[in-house]
Amino acid sequence: MRRAAHTVVLGLGGVALLLAAWTLAARRVGDPILLPAPTALWDGLRETLADASLGRDVAASLKRVLFGFVLASSTAVPLALAVVSFRPLRHVVLPVLALLRPIPPIAWVPIAILWFGLGDRPSYFVTAVAAFFPVFISSLAGASAVEEQHLRAARCMGAGRLALLRFVYLPSALPSVFTGLKVGLGQSWMAVVTAELVAAQSGLGYMIELNRVQLETPRVFVGMLVIAVIGALMTFTLGRAEALIFPWRDKGTT
Amino acid sequence: METMSVARERVAVVREPDAERASASPHSGRGHVELRSVSARFGRAGREVIALGDVSLDVAAGEFVAVLGPSGCGKSTLLNVIAGFEPPGEGSVFVDGTAVTRPGPDRPVVFQQHSLFPWMTALDNVAFGLRMTGHPAPRQRAGEYLGMVGLADVVDRYPHQLSGGMQQRVGLARALAVEPSVLLMDEPFGALDAQTRVLMQEQLLRLWERWRHTVVFVTHDIDEAIFLADRVVVLGQKPNRLRGVVPVDLPRPRRRDQRITSAYQQLYDQLFEQIREESLRTFGPGGEP
Numbered sequence: 060m061r062r063a064a065h066t067v068v069l070g071l072g073g074v075a076l077l078l079a080a081w082t083l084a085a086r087r088v089g090d091p092i093l094l095p096a097p098t099a100l101w102d103g104l105r106e107t108l109a110d111a112s113l114g115r116d117v118a119a120s121l122k123r124v125l126f127g128f129v130l131a132s133s134t135a136v137p138l139a140l141a142v143v144s145f146r147p148l149r150h151v152v153l154p155v156l157a158l159l160r161p162i163p164p165i166a167w168v169p170i171a172i173l174w175f176g177l178g179d180r181p182s183y184f185v186t187a188v189a190a191f192f193p194v195f196i197s198s199l200a201g202a203s204a205v206e207e208q209h210l211r212a213a214r215c216m217g218a219g220r221l222a223l224l225r226f227v228y229l230p231s232a233l234p235s236v237f238t239g240l241k242v243g244l245g246q247s248w249m250a251v252v253t254a255e256l257v258a259a260q261s262g263l264g265y266m267i268e269l270n271r272v273q274l275e276t277p278r279v280f281v282g283m284l285v286i287a288v289i290g291a292l293m294t295f296t297l298g299r300a301e302a303l304i305f306p307w308r309d310k311g312t313t
Numbered sequence: 314m315e316t317m318s319v320a321r322e323r324v325a326v327v328r329e330p331d332a333e334r335a336s337a338s339p340h341s342g343r344g345h346v347e348l349r350s351v352s353a354r355f356g357r358a359g360r361e362v363i364a365l366g367d368v369s370l371d372v373a374a375g376e377f378v379a380v381l382g383p384s385g386c387g388k389s390t391l392l393n394v395i396a397g398f399e400p401p402g403e404g405s406v407f408v409d410g411t412a413v414t415r416p417g418p419d420r421p422v423v424f425q426q427h428s429l430f431p432w433m434t435a436l437d438n439v440a441f442g443l444r445m446t447g448h449p450a451p452r453q454r455a456g457e458y459l460g461m462v463g464l465a466d467v468v469d470r471y472p473h474q475l476s477g478g479m480q481q482r483v484g485l486a487r488a489l490a491v492e493p494s495v496l497l498m499d500e501p502f503g504a505l506d507a508q509t510r511v512l513m514q515e516q517l518l519r520l521w522e523r524w525r526h527t528v529v530f531v532t533h534d535i536d537e538a539i540f541l542a543d544r545v546v547v548l549g550q551k552p553n554r555l556r557g558v559v560p561v562d563l564p565r566p567r568r569r570d571q572r573i574t575s576a577y578q579q580l581y582d583q584l585f586e587q588i589r590e591e592s593l594r595t596f597g598p599g600g601e602p
Contacts, residue, residue: 211398212428216442216491217418226441230432307432307471 095277100284103277112266117285119261120251123179127186128247135191135243136236139198140228143205144220156195164189164250172258181258182251189250190243197242201235202228234305241297248290343409344494344527346372346395350404353390364390366554367404370546374409374494375525379538381584382548382556383592388531391548392499395529396422408495418446421488423501428484429472435459435483436468442491458486462516478509482516489520495527503532511569514540518567535584539577540567545584549591556587 078097085096095103107113142149167188171181205228213227255264263282270278353365365387372378380388393399395406397416406413408420416422421442429438436455443451459468462482472480481501488496502510514537521528532538538545542561549556561580563571571577 206427208424208428209430211396211416211422212424212430212487213441213445214398215396215416215418215421215497216487217445218441222445227430230430233432305432307473 092274092276095280099277100280103275103281104284107266107278107281113281113285116261116263116266116282117289119179119259120248120255120263121289123182123254123259123262124186124244124247124251126179127183127188127251128190128244130183131187131190131243131247132194132240135195135239136198139195139236140202140224140232142199143202143232144224144228156192160192164246165253168254168258171254177258177260179259182254182262185254185258186247186251190247193242193246194236194239197239198232198236201232201239204235205231234308237297237301237304241294244293244297245290248286248293252286342374344372344374345407345409346370346495346527346529347407348391348395348404349407351391351394351401351406352403353387353394353399354402363553365394365401368548368555369404370555370558372527372529374527377521377528377530377541377543379542379545380529380531380548381533381535381538381545381588383550383588383595384533385595386548386550386591387553388533388548389499390553392422392497392529392531395495396420396497418442418491419493420495420497421491421493422497422499423481423484423488425500426477426480426504429480429487431472434469434471435464435475435479438472438483439487439490442487446491455486455490458490459483461489461520462486476509478505478513481505481513485517485520489524489526493526495529498528498530500531500533502537503534510537517541522566535581535588536572538584539563539580540569540571545580547584547587547591549587550594556591559584559587 081094081097085091085094088094091099104113138152142152164185167185168181171184175181175184209227209231210223213223218226251262252264252267255262256268259265263286267279267282270276270282348368348370351365351368352363354361355364356362368391370378380391382388390399394401395408395413397413397420400414413420422428429435430441433441436452436459439455439458440451443454448454456465456468459465462485464479464482464486467475467479472483475483484501502513505513518541528541530538530541539561545559545561547556547559548554559580563574563576563580
């Protein structure tokens with residue numbers, strides 16, 4: 060408990076240092092459009108909360124991330140399992156994915172606009188692309204690392220191919236799948252902002268870009284800060300969920 | 314951390330199964346295993362290693378056979394071929410007249426260790442085979458079998474919360490629950506400490522004497538082979554052939570104090586000499602005796 064308190068104090072210290080350095084730098088620069096003081100962000104936050112625009116933008120971004128993330132996960136996990144349990148598929152799928160993977164999500168934005176126009180749909184596409192690869196690669200690694208002895212034990216109890224997938228490959232892979240989901244959600248969240256900078260008329264990315272054009276720099280920082288806080292919350296929440304989902308990994312409780 | 318001491322590791326007395334099940338044993342007459350000129354090889358052509366060379370063996374229904382041999386003699390390969398995990402290179406395996414082509418719940422395997430599904434509780438591990446074979450009440454039946462191996466108290470624990478001996482008992486219950494005709498055991502007590510191993514052997518015998526499944530039990534421990542088996546099959550090395558089959562004419566139920574009888578000693582010496590000769594062959598050149 061003391062140790063935890065210690066960590067919190069040190070962590071807050073780090074944030075305080077950042078704010079102090081920022082304040083000094085803002086004074087030095089002397090141009091609130093280039094670098095507003097941290098106190099100016101407070102006003103920006105109150106205004107955007109008051110006119111409810113911040114809430115609308117957050118909701119728009121979250122919706123796009125969740126949609127794209129769910130789309131990506133629900134294809135990446137089954138595909139990874141199928142690839143591991145059915146060898147020929149592996150040789151068809153893996154080269155294609157190896158080729159597509161180096162393309163950063165942002166490079167998909169122009170083609171997404173071309174295909175889907177402006178609004179939610181190009182963002183769904185880009186967030187899905189961003190989440191797909193980390194989820195797929197972790198799931199593949201997890202399912203490939205299945206213990207041969209677990210497969211044998213299941214087979215000599217009468218498990219067929221589908222039962223092996225459901226009762227052996229999937230649970231073996233789940234911890235890795237979950238790691239992939241955590242990374243994928245983070246990537247997706249970063250990608251949605253990128254997509255919204257150009258391909259949407261709402262959302263946090265759009266808000267940042269709009270306020271930059273209008274020289275409302277404090278609001279740009281508010282947008283960035285909200286992105287940071289929500290991203291951190293997502294990671295934290297999934298980390299907590301992990302312990303609940305995998306009771307068999309929770310060593311040392313009897 | 315679960316640090317279960319040997320003393321606390323109590324193997325409970327086998328519960329009396331209900332009279333109905335005992336009388337209507339489903340295993341009587343099933344479980345005849347035949348190996349006909351079975352060979353198995355590993356590796357690429359030209360640099361093949363013979364894992365098993367031309368082994369023929371007949372195991373009667375209800376018989377307890379131990380397969381004994383030095384490491385590398387192909388004991389586990391023999392078991393894997395019967396289990397259907399590895400196809401024999403030549404020859405074939407029949408169980409009750411049907412050729413073995415794949416693993417199946419009539420021939421489950423109890424492995425040496427770490428074969429329980431870590432993501433399932435003890436109960437779900439045992440229920441797994443029952444679900445696969447379409448049993449109407451898998452959890453209830455699984456609970457009964459866990460009770461028979463003395464683990465009624467830990468049904469909801471995950472494998473990592475159980476000691477090594479308890480894990481092996483869950484593994485045994487899992488294999489027994491599907492009511493197999495043949496039970497295949499691959500050094501199932503090999504990773505346990507000596508005390509737990511002895512208790513496990515006694516428990517296994519009590520269960521077997523009630524059900525009389527056919528058992529093929531792989532071990533490198535001569536005492537274990539004699540204590541458990543009706544016949545001991547000795548596998549030799551280079552080539553990995555059947556070295557000999559030694560019947561164990563000790564009365565059942567087996568007891569530890571049979572070890573001091575001269576019959577036991579003769580058996581032990583006979584097996585010891587065979588194993589020693591086989592082990593010596595991999596020592597240095599000029600192996601042919």
